[in-house]
Amino acid sequence: MVWLPLHGQVIAKIPAQKGNRRWLHETVRVRSPQLNGDRWSLPRSCLVQLVTAAVDRYGLIVLWRDMSKLSRCTRACLEATGAECDCSCLGAHHRQDSEGWFERVGDAVVADLGECTRTAVVYGARGSDADAGVYDGELAGQHYRVDRAGRRGWPAAAQFMCAGCMSLRASVWDHCHTHGFVRAPLCNRCNTRYWSGWQAQRGRAVPSPNLDDSYYRWCPKHADARRLCSA
Incomplete structure (x- = not known):
């Protein structure tokens, strides 16, 4: 608010x-x-x-x-x-x-x-009139930005299916909070599923390990981070 x-x-x-x-x-x-x-x-x-x-x-x-x-x-x-x-x-x-x-x-x-x-x-x-397609890294390697100049040329997230569940049209751009890179377009539910700040009864999905998180790979440094965690 x-x-x-x-x-x-x-x-x-x-x-x-x-x-x-x-x-x-x-x-x-x-x-x-x-x-x-x-x-x-x-x-x-x-x-x-x-x-x-x-x-x-x-x-x-x-x-x-x-x-x-x-x-x-x-x-x-x-x-x-x-x-x-x-x-x-x-x-x-x-x-x-x-x-x-x-x-x-x-x-x-x-x-x-x-x-x-x-x-x-x-x-x-903002939605899109275009048919939703499958995201294929159109913004791979780009740093997440919220200013008008920084988003010039970006496609709307709603042009793609959600990269997490692949069952709903995406609505927002997810990004890696650690490295700052754009990852993939997600629907609102998938975008908040891993976030435990609110309970489900307050309108947010509970954190779940069952969601496909392969879209994390669109962060160029994700593989390096996984190697450090497993070391």
Whole structure:
């Protein structure tokens, strides 16, 4: 859950898990993430990268956004080329919005706070109209990135079947947290199966040794890591 106030830093509430600071620093590219209680204070400039990375990590993200009631999508917004936006659309009406890596899921919830309006929008991975194929290492050897420039030329994960179960269309890009390389496209269930941060009754699959993890080989350094573990 992320909150973007009218002024000041982005506030993010991330499920408690070892390695969150490293994820924010290395993946979202926040130089000095600050933890206050159970919430992170992050620079406003990281918003789009944070949404992209969180969608890949959790499948969905809720963005709360405060905006002035005078805020509207202007001609400058409609003709912009970036993803940042000062109005309520989060760049959805821009000519190039975040390179298509996430999209709004469902309707926005709107609350009237007097001089400003607060909206809550759920974002998920953007789908694809293409028939799902089998992943064959199209991004092998590439470092995982969440910025627009870093993902230029990437295919959508939804263009492939999930490399873990091969029964559902993929929705997010999985990556090696140790070495930082893209591994394979996964469905949301497979992407969270090995993660024990939440229990199944809270919406996450329990960790399981029965899932095919051969897609780990798409990390160029995976074989070296296995040799070290077995030594």
